[in-house]
Amino acid sequence: MKRYDIAIIGSGPAGLSAAINSKIRNKDIIVFGYKDFSSKLVKAPKINNYLGFHDISGIELKEKFEEHINAMNVELTYERVNNIYAMGDYFSIMVNETMYEAKAVIITTGIEYTKPLKGEEEFLGRGVGYCATCDAPLYRDKVVTVIGYNKEAEEEANYVSELASKLYYVPMYKDHYDLRENIEVVNEKPVDIVGDDRVQKLIMTSREIETQGVFVLKDSISPAQLVPGLLMEDGHIKVDRTMKTNIEGCFAAGDCIGKPYQYIKAAGEGLIAALSAVSYLDSKK
Ligand SMILES: Cc1cc2nc3c(=O)[nH]c(=O)nc-3n(C[C@H](O)[C@H](O)[C@H](O)COP(=O)(O)OP(=O)(O)OC[C@H]3O[C@@H](n4cnc5c(N)ncnc54)[C@H](O)[C@@H]3O)c2cc1C
Secondary structure (H helix, E strand, C coil): CCCCEEECCCCCCHHHHHHHHHHHHHCCCCCCCCCCHHHHHHHHCCCCCCCCCCCCCCHHHHHHHHHHHHCCCCCECCCCEEEEEEECCEEEECCCCCCEEEEEECCCCCCCCCCCCCCCCECCCEEEEEEEHHHHHHHHEEEEEEEEEEHHHHHHHHHHCCCCCEEEEEEEECCCCCCCCEECCCCEEEEEECCCCCCEEEEEEECCCEEEEEHHHHHHHHCCHHCCCCEECEEECCCCCEEEEECCCEEEECHHHHCCCCCHHHHHHHHHHHHHHHHHHCCCC
16 A cells, blocks of 8 residues: 555645645645635635735635645645554554555644534444444444534435435535435534433434434544544644644644634644654654
């Protein structure tokens, strides 16, 4: 299997800055992310604090980023990473059924503003999951609920509905939903996930659903879930000034390492993380 020098997880300003700087240093990289790069980028109405781009919209800044990475032949892999395992001198990166390998990893997954639902953490692994496609076979002929925070969740819901006996989709955004006909859309706010040993019900504002599985599909999951063993501090990944985490060869940058949550800080840290990853790789030669 091909082993990349650096895998960058996330395509916001931190990830893209890490990508261009790794590329400048001639590293063989893989960057995981989304077509829009970052929902936080395209949602910003006006940005006045990104040096060199006064009074620019998030969409315009996204286009500038796109021109830049295209000019440098940085390609994105449009996949969501589910888990990263430190194997000693390399990392295994799990994406649904596919596995990638890299000698160093840079985590730039941003931060999730929404708090976990009541019961979400308690039932994680006992009916609650973050990757519907990975765990779908466990729910063959069972009732499953997908709480989707973005459009990508619709694709996962469609896949799971092929196996589940019944699928409820609870959208946390307003849009047109591209869902299979047998999926029931429930426009309610989820409040609590309950059960005894395993999940039994999802309680919503004015309705309850009997369900054996609940998938919570957000833009990003907690870094500690993503990388087992990663040290966190106050809800953020703990790093030193070189963006090094507690795991050798694993670096982090951007909102996921702490406040302030700003584009140019994220981009600056992405640069530092890339240079630190390059030094780490050179030290292994
Ligand atoms: C409405 C709004 C307006 C804002 N305005 C400003 C402003 O004017 N100025 C300013 O400086 N900042 C602003 N911000 C803050 C700014 O958006 C963030 O600080 C910045 O986007 C952080 O960059 P990042 O690269 O760390 O993370 P993000 O931009 O959040 O990017 C992380 C990316 O990684 C992806 N990802 C996460 N997990 C995975 C995974 N497992 N696999 C693959 N990909 C994954 C995410 O989906 C996302 O695309 C604003 C934010 C919002 C929401």
